[in-house]
Amino acid sequence: MHDFAMMGAVGVAAFFVFALIATAALALWLWALVDILKHEFTGSNKIIWLLLVLAVPLIGVILYYLIGREQRISESGSGKP
Secondary structure (H helix, E strand, O other): OOOHHHHHHHHHHHHHHHHHHHHHHHHHHHHHHHHHHHOOEOOOHHHHHHHHHHHOHHHHHHHHHHOHHHHEOOOOOOOOO
């Protein structure tokens, strides 16, 4: 019923902007999950971060980027957290 011809140029542009934002959000969410699973954390922080990112994806990813990455146990010899 709905096609791009009925939406007009503004509707098509809005659709593609939304698709781009949704793709970026999904990529960041997947990045956070992979990063949490790849690294070791102190105590039960790994489980907490996994649950937070899975339960509230947008807020969880933002908090993980701002706070959680500092809680990782640094790898020996790499010099990076």
